[in-house]
Amino acid sequence: xxxxxxxxxxxxxxxxxxxxxxxxxxxxxxxxxxxxxxxxxxxxxxxxxxxxxxxxxxxxxxxxxxxxxxxxxxxxxxxxxxxxxxxxxxxxxxxxxxxxxxxxxxxxxxxxxxxxxxxxxxxxxxxxxxxxxxxxxxxxxxxxxxxxxxxxxxxxxxxxxxxxxxxxxxxxxxxxxxxxxxxxxxxxxxxxxxxxxxxxxxxxxxxxxxxxxxxxxxxxxxxxxxxxxxxxxxxxxxxxxxxxxxxxxxx
Amino acid sequence: xxxxxxxxxxxxxxxxxxxxxxxxxxxxxxxxxxxxxxxxxxxxxxxxxxxxxxxxxxxxxxxxxxxxxxxxxxxxxxxxxxxxxxxxxxxxxxxxxxxxxxxxxxxxxxxxxxxxxxxxxxxxxxxxxxxxxxxxxxxxxxxxxxxxxxxxxxxxxxx
Numbered sequence: 001x002x003x004x005x006x007x008x009x010x011x012x013x014x015x016x017x018x019x020x021x022x023x024x025x026x027x028x029x030x031x032x033x034x035x036x037x038x039x040x041x042x043x044x045x046x047x048x049x050x051x052x053x054x055x056x057x058x059x060x061x062x063x064x065x066x067x068x069x070x071x072x073x074x075x076x077x078x079x080x081x082x083x084x085x086x087x088x089x090x091x092x093x094x095x096x097x098x099x100x101x102x103x104x105x106x107x108x109x110x111x112x113x114x115x116x117x118x119x120x121x122x123x124x125x126x127x128x129x130x131x132x133x134x135x136x137x138x139x140x141x142x143x144x145x146x147x148x149x150x151x152x153x154x155x156x157x158x159x160x161x162x163x164x165x166x167x168x169x170x171x172x173x174x175x176x177x178x179x180x181x182x183x184x185x186x187x188x189x190x191x192x193x194x195x196x197x198x199x200x201x202x203x204x205x206x207x208x209x210x211x212x213x214x215x216x217x218x219x220x221x222x223x224x225x226x227x228x229x230x231x232x233x234x235x236x237x238x239x240x241x242x243x244x245x246x247x248x249x250x251x
Numbered sequence: 252x253x254x255x256x257x258x259x260x261x262x263x264x265x266x267x268x269x270x271x272x273x274x275x276x277x278x279x280x281x282x283x284x285x286x287x288x289x290x291x292x293x294x295x296x297x298x299x300x301x302x303x304x305x306x307x308x309x310x311x312x313x314x315x316x317x318x319x320x321x322x323x324x325x326x327x328x329x330x331x332x333x334x335x336x337x338x339x340x341x342x343x344x345x346x347x348x349x350x351x352x353x354x355x356x357x358x359x360x361x362x363x364x365x366x367x368x369x370x371x372x373x374x375x376x377x378x379x380x381x382x383x384x385x386x387x388x389x390x391x392x393x394x395x396x397x398x399x400x401x402x403x404x405x406x407x408x409x410x
Contacts, residue, residue: 007375008273009309009385012266018303047265054282056257059264063256063289 005034015043120156124163124208124242127152129194143246145199151175151206152190155183158210158240162217163191164224168202168248172224174217175206181215201248207231208242215239254293263304264289267312274316274335284315291315306385313367335374365396372397 004011010027013019019027031037126137129148137143155161161183163175175191183189197204209220209231219234231239267288271281288311320336368386371377372393379397383390 004376007371007377007381008270009306009371009375009377010381012269012309013303013305016263016266016305018305043265043269046269050265050268051261054264054268056260056264059260059286059289060256062286063293066286066290067293 004039005036006030006039011039011043015040120154122156122158122161122208122210122240122242123154124206124244125152125154125188126150126206126244126246137244137246139244139246141246142249143197143204144249145197147197148194149197150190150194152188153183153208154188155185155210157185159183159185159212160214161208161210162215162220163206163208164220165195165204165206166224167198167200167204169200170225170227171200172221174221178217181211181217183210197248201250203248204246206244206246208244209239210242211239254295256289256293259292259304260289263308266305267308270309270312271316274313275319280319284312284319288312288315310367310371310385313370317366317370331374335370365400368393368396369400
């Protein structure tokens with residue numbers, strides 16, 4: 001890089017008419033002395049070529065896209081911090097169900113399956129392990145390949161249930177036991193294993209099915225493999241299903 | 252105030268791109284840096300003083316290029332370019348220095364504007380008065396800032 005006789009900033013400001021008159025005169029004199037007055041006309045020609053090659057519309061679109069991407073990242077970080085705060089209240093989240101009425105006097109006992117439950121409802125929670133600690137993921141949260149998730153559930157008095165997931169390739173995974181559908185009916189219960197997301201695209205959707213009676217797990221898996229979003233018993237009666245859909249995003 | 256990106260680019264984009272090309276010497280990197288300057292401009296929004304924006308955008312482009320040069324190594328073309336790489340934090344000030352320039356540590360300790368001031372003075376050749384006019388400081392303030400840089404560099408070299 002050879003240093004120009006007259007600094008380029010001064011020439012740019014002269015061309016833009018942003019120098020005070022005395023300074024403009026001085027810079028023009030320096031250019032003349034160095035035999036570089038044609039730098040001003042070169043700038044003008046260069047400007048026209050650049051604007052023709054990289055048009056204002058093209059640049060605006062690119063800038064708007066980058067600004068929007070940056071906002072998306074900030075939103076994601078905000079969501080993460082909200083989650084971290086929630087995680088900071090993790091004790092409360094775990095303690096709350098233990099303070100609730102026991103299954104015997106829970107209002108959920110008398111609710112028919114498939115109906116909306118008033119008061120405490122069965123709930124599936126997904127926690128993301130991060131360097132900052134566990135972060136709870138809300139429905140629609142963004143996750144990535146390799147993310148390590150820990151699932152937990154609140155049965156809200158339901159004695160039976162199963163947790164399954166279906167990824168963007170339609171692959172169904174059973175996260176609870178294959179030989180029993182018995183749940184711990186009260187408190188927030190962590191599953192014994194965490195779950196690492198693979199490279200399946202688009203989404204990872206979790207289904208938490210609860211019931212007053214044992215469930216046919218194989219039947220549930222078959223329904224999800226066929227693409228069903230609501231689940232039912234073999235006799236067609238509806239099952240209460242809590243769905244948590246996480247959006248999968250490539251790194 | 253929402254920035255009219257197209258109008259700003261039409262008026263100043265070529266100058267920004269020219270500056271980025273001058274410092275980065277890579278068309279793709281230069282265009283990328285130019286776009287980032289306008290992204291920063293959008294973020295500045297209503298805090299922008301648009302009375303004489305050439306100097307502001309020139310300094311923003313310089314800062315953006317220094318940020319890029321910190322992460323993108325390239326061989327300096329000549330002494331001035333070597334100086335620029337040193338300021339950006341990737342050059343070598345002397346044989347005694349490690350692969351990562353002392354200046355990288357130096358500038359990480361000082362204000363960003365000092366970094367740009369160093370480029371304006373040492374690389375672009377602006378006088379101390381011209382740098383002072385550009386950044387809105389006194390000549391003695393600029394001289395003091397550059398002296399602090401040299402002093403810190405000396406201390407680090409001696410360490």
